[in-house]
Amino acid sequence: FPLVRLSKMSFLTKTCRLSILLRRHPKRQSLLRPLSDNGGNTDVSRNPYYSKYAHKIKELEQRDPEEIKRRLAASSAGPPTPSPPASADVSSSSASEPRPEPRSKQPSYTKPKPLDPDTLLELRGKTSSELTEAWRKLHSDRDAVCAVLPSAVYERIHERALEFPVFLFPLPRENGYEFVLSQFLGDQCHMTPLAAYQRYASEAPPCLSLTFRTELGPERGVTLMSGEYDPALLGPAQAQCLVNQLQLYYGGSELKKKLLLWNFNREPLSFKHEELVREFERSLAGAGE
Template identity: 30%
Template sequence: MWRLRSIARANIHICNQFLPVSNKSIGTLSVFRFYSSSLEERYKEKLLQEAQKQGFNSIEQLKDHLKEDLESRKRKFNNIDPLKELEDYQQRTQMANNNSKNMMTKSKSPLDPNAPKVPFKTLDSFLDLTKIKDLSKQEVEFLWRARWAEKDNTLCAVIPVAIYDRMMANAKNNPIFVLPLPRQTVSEDGKSTEEQGMELHYIQWQFVGPQTTHCMMTSLAEYKLHQEFARPHTTFQFHSDLVKDKGVVCMNGQVEPDTNVNVQDAQLLLLNVQRFYGAMGEETPAAKQRVQLLRDFSKGSPQFSVEKLISLSQSMET
């Protein structure tokens, strides 16, 4: 399996040398403090007026406020735009593969903003809830899987509520993410090569109803082209109607035709959705790193790295 190799950075140890402090330097420090105190005393009345003008009772309160404001501005300036980071990564990979082409997801026409909205489907659209309320959990799972067995380009699952709750807790706080999908590189003569590239996909959660949640997947290139009107290539629906009675959540997914995304691709993306959204828990070092990377992306933290995202998505560690 292809994976990025990380280059270990050599640790640089800096030895600090202690310089003797002369009496002259101490005297200079005392003079500096004297002038600082004198300046504060001189403008104390004006500082107090400014503090009261801004609604504070003392100069110390004004200082604390200004300190918090400065720290807030520093945090803001240290933030990164995660989509800009992804764009930079795509530009780097495109330059590296300028002599070949990748089997990327085909772009589709955008959604029509004027089209009437179709009501979302609930679990009752697929199963008669009044008829299954007396069935066991195993019987409900059998019926749910049978409901999708003969349909093309679909996926389904029955999820224990504990796993679903862990995933939803992170989804509500981090409704947008990106995941990589391995893509085989094709040479100019149309023949497949042994090299493997990565295509980034935009993951978006929508909480459309009290018991219905959607997870939509779109290639990042498609999203950048059409923004909110980008057409998803895969949509997963989670139905929590049976949580109280059966302790399970029913999931079904649909992969759109006429794209380069197949059911196996959707399964791989869904697997990493579970792993990065903490469905398997956060006890192991790898699991903690995945969830932390998700949070770093949402916060725009400089700690977010596309290379690390790819490495963790391909790692076999759970």
């Protein structure tokens, strides 16, 4: 993944337009232009397929010279832009300038598969410390992170996620920081490297997918969190780093972090990447004291 290199803790790269979270591709429009454009007159003979259809073009020129002029003019104008159907999802907009989802419209959500009944029964009969240990053991042989959260903490995370469903987390790398985009959908949170999202949009595979399970909430007052990560993209320490940041921003009470969530979701054009890095390093320094 491309890294955002730092020099004296400031970014040297240009920020992307966070209102759409995708870079524009200035050369993409050239794909719609005719293969040759000389002062507004298209020279068909320079088209690489000209020789294949040359005899048909000559016949058309002799039979109806005005028709070939009309066809050339239509080719120069490029294909019309089709109007999306009324039921089309906003996320399927043109890749050159995608539009963000309206706040009132949530993406489709599939509820995660519930825990196995036998596993749930076993967890119910354990003490708090045994429950935490058993939950960790269930994930010990996977590329996963897990935690047992107080229900009150998850309620705060869930409420804040409804208000600020999308955010960006800095992930320390060897030569700088990589940004990871997070998006909440129901009781799940999917995290995707920003570089991959900029290239593939909704088709980009997540590097970490978190699920919050509330089955034990009413009787035990806890929420079970688990998340599987892609080992080709993240290590266990990096996955845990992202989870820790998510809990600080969505489950904590620091005003600065709340303001950054608000800024990113409400005023994306004024959002500054370097503020995330400063806040990350400030939190890191505070944890070490």
